[in-house]
Amino acid sequence: MAGVKEEKTNYIKFLGTAGARFVMIKQLRASGGLWVSCGASNILIDPGPGSIVRCASSRPKLDPGKLDAIILTHRHLDHANDINVMIEAMTEGGFKKRGVVFCPSDALGDNSVILRHAAGFPEKIQIIKANRSYRAGDFSFTTSMPHIHPCETYGLKFNIKNTSVGLISDTRYFPELVDFYKTDILVIAVVFYEPRQGIDHLSLKEAEMIIAELKPRKAVLTHFGMTMLKAKPLLQAQRLSRALGVEVIAAYDGMTLDL
Ligand SMILES: [Zn+2]
Numbered sequence: 001m002a003g004v005k006e007e008k009t010n011y012i013k014f015l016g017t018a019g020a021r022f023v024m025i026k027q028l029r030a031s032g033g034l035w036v037s038c039g040a041s042n043i044l045i046d047p048g049p050g051s052i053v054r055c056a057s058s059r060p061k062l063d064p065g066k067l068d069a070i071i072l073t074h075r076h077l078d079h080a081n082d083i084n085v086m087i088e089a090m091t092e093g094g095f096k097k098r099g100v101v102f103c104p105s106d107a108l109g110d111n112s113v114i115l116r117h118a119a120g121f122p123e124k125i126q127i128i129k130a131n132r133s134y135r136a137g138d139f140s141f142t143t144s145m146p147h148i149h150p151c152e153t154y155g156l157k158f159n160i161k162n163t164s165v166g167l168i169s170d171t172r173y174f175p176e177l178v179d180f181y182k183t184d185i186l187v188i189a190v191v192f193y194e195p196r197q198g199i200d201h202l203s204l205k206e207a208e209m210i211i212a213e214l215k216p217r218k219a220v221l222t223h224f225g226m227t228m229l230k231a232k233p234l235l236q237a238q239r240l241s242r243a244l245g246v247e248v249i250a251a252y253d254g255m256t257l258d259l
């Protein structure tokens with residue numbers, strides 16, 4: 001039929017590439033998280049501020065009513081701000097009980113990021129723990145060891161068709177990180193250009209060490225803080241590609257990785 005396009009499946013779309021506070025507050029980069037399409041299933045990871053806006057303004061539009069799951073790697077605002085509105089969207093305003101929300105235990109409880117009225121809308125809220133596997137529709141994922149970050153935080157690993165994808169969420173660098181993230185495609189949250197003592201985020205230097213050791217087929221830098229933006233992520237990615245002999249790219253808002 002004219003005007004009907006075949007929908008793409010098996011891709012990761014970056015609804016945001018902002019990391020930490022100031023890039024998010026000023027929206028120098030968007031902060032909508034990652035939309036993963038895997039076969040017939042759709043997953044949203046870390047819906048930060050503006051996630052719902054980015055879904056609606058995406059071309060083609062992304063319909064949150066087709067989400068099978070929402071995953072929070074941790075409760076920080078740049079990862080979880082839009083969780084309630086995305087739950088409402090996933091469940092068609094709460095009228096259709098569907099979808100699973102995965103989050104660490106400290107995202108719930110007394111100081112829950114999920115409002116009480118929204119908590120009843122999904123089919124299930126599943127608390128994630130370290131080194132476990134979970135499934136939603138065609139999509140399954142494994143959680144990493146606990147990251148070193150001010151709240152309970154896990155990275156993820158999943159397969160789309162025959163490609164393995166690792167997602168290193170916020171963490172301080174520690175050598176054992178590489179034990180988990182041996183994947184074809186490695187997405188890394190690189191907040192700082194230079195290592196910064198006492199703040200639990202990765203710097204470009206540390207990302208370089210991880211890529212050099214794991215040698216993924218493709219490394220994707222994202223979640224940029226101010227110092228990374230000033231250092232021009234595109235140039236830094238090109239420099240790392242040459243230095244390491246690995247394809248390194250800098251994510252941009254709206255970028256789609258087809259798998
Ligand atoms: Zn973050």
Ligand SMILES: [Zn+2]
Nearest residue numbers: 074076149170
């Ligand atoms: Zn964080």
